[in-house]
Amino acid sequence: MSPARRYGMVVDTRRCVGCSACVLACMSENDVPEGYCRDWIVHEIRGVFPNLRQEIRSERCMHCSNPPCVDVCPTGASLVGEGGVVLVEADRCTGCKACIAACPYDARYVHPSGHVDKCTFCLHRVKRGELPACVTVCPTRALTFGDLADPDAEVSQLLRTRKSKVLLPEAGTEPNVFFLE
Amino acid sequence: MTPEVLEVLSNRHNPQIDPRLDIWEWQIPAYLFVGGLVAGLMVLMAALELRRKAPAPARAAQWMPVVALVLISLGMLFLFLDLANKPHVYRFYTAFRPTSAMSWGSWILLLVYPALALLWLGGLDRDRRAWLVGLRLVRALRLPRLIAWLTKLADQHRRKIVWTTLMVGVGLGVYTGLLLGTMVARPVWNSAVMGPLFLTSGISTGAALMLLTPQDETDTHTLVRWDIVAILVELALLVVLLIGFSTGSAAARAVADGFLGGAYTATFWSLVVMVGLVTPLVLNLLEVRRKTPMTAFAPAFVLVGGLVLRILFVASGQATGIGG
Secondary structure, three states: OOOOOOEEEEEEOOOOOOOOHHHHHHHHHHOOOOOOOOOEEEEEEEEEOOEEEEEEEEEOOOOOOOOHHHHHOOOOOEEEOHHHOEEEOHHHOOOOOHHHHHOOOOOOEEOOOOOEEOOOOOHHHHHOOOOOHHHHHOOOOOEEEEEOOOOOOHHHHHHHHOOEEOOOHHHOOOOOEEEEO | OOOOEEEEEEOOOOOOOOOOOOOOOOHHHHHHHHHHHHHHHHHHHHHHHHHOOOOOOOHHHHHHHHHHHHHHHHHHHHHHHHOOOHHHHHHHHOOOOOOOHHHHHHHHHHHHHHHHHHHHHHHOOHHHHHHHHHOHHHHHOOOHHHHHHHHHHHHHOHHHHHHHHHHHHHHHHHHHHHHHHOOOOOOOOOOOOHHHHHHHHHHHHHHHHHHOOOOOHHHHHHHHHHHHHHHHHHHHHHHHHHHHHHOOOHHHHHHHHHHOOOOOHHHHHHHHHHHHHHHHHHHHHHHHHOOOOOOOHHHHHHHHHHHHHHHHHHHHHHHOOOOO
């Protein structure tokens, strides 16, 4: 596998209906403890009444290219893994929660067993040539996963042809999850 | 004009994260307070000794390093209690991560122990050295030879040890601030001022603790004067911090609103500024200028202010995110 690979996700907010299938698929695939979630749905309504616009987003860890969680981790438990995916190595995690405080997206939580947990882009599935669980189950095909370093990948094509944004660009984290508007 | 609507609804429900961040409870502000206090004690004990022309065993040097050792151990206990994965605490010492203030801090904490122990042994007068070696526990553990060797080492390298104590103290004080200051996601914390602010506050609380305990008279006068300087610097740094918030991004301005009319205003201005800084400053100035007798009020107020400062910053930092 090429070390230059950069995994990313494109979320089409025009297709997402907020059904939460991605959330449930993730819980099931990753044994997420009850009462917790690695991905979630956000409804954002803005405008001046009666001209309101609703955007629905399936959100998760942004797998930033400049991840503050990795920088602040004192033990190296938070790390950048294969394809730029940001991971937590439970065995090295002390549960100090510095990474949680450092994440602008509040994408992490303390697992009941003590270590910090978060989305992994289902790297265990990706390594087998499969897609992340959330992408697989999305009924409206709002989620696209792929290698952003590959110009022919669907994610790259979508970002070239559609208007997109990242969340909180002012944080300087360079997210690898993009939202199509 | 009809106002613009912005409503954000999320189905995320992670404990300690939603509806607002609540990961650090009493343990972290308590540790930051105690850590700052010990940093202040280290800086002040070293500075007092460097200031003396002929180094005679000072009253503070007899037991203040031991107080500092007990306090830092208490602080490390607080940190341990905060860890969610306690059996993995040793992982702090299987890595050094230069980008992590917490990693720097965990290694600095290890340097605090030998620095304070050697500072104590080298500063003990002859009677107390004999008392220490004669202790039943020390003899039972067959420690007299080790203590004699360490005391000799401490005497030979006294000046180096004092300078090391000063530098480790500065490192400890600055890191307690930078621990929060390096978090870009939390506008209350994300300021380079946090390092010097927490160091200065630590020096002020360290001076307060020393003034609450018996000291040589000349040291008492010096500590009061230094405390005046520390309080003035701390006030100036708080002004700089508030100017930074008020003139920053929308998220930073929201923080400024919290301190200038919002939820944190009453606590900040009454307990941190008035009780913790302005009142002890006035009392210290009266003592120096008018020679009014020193009371425990000024030091006690400084300690209260220092603790509330840290409680307030840890709480308000978690309540506000860069995204609002």
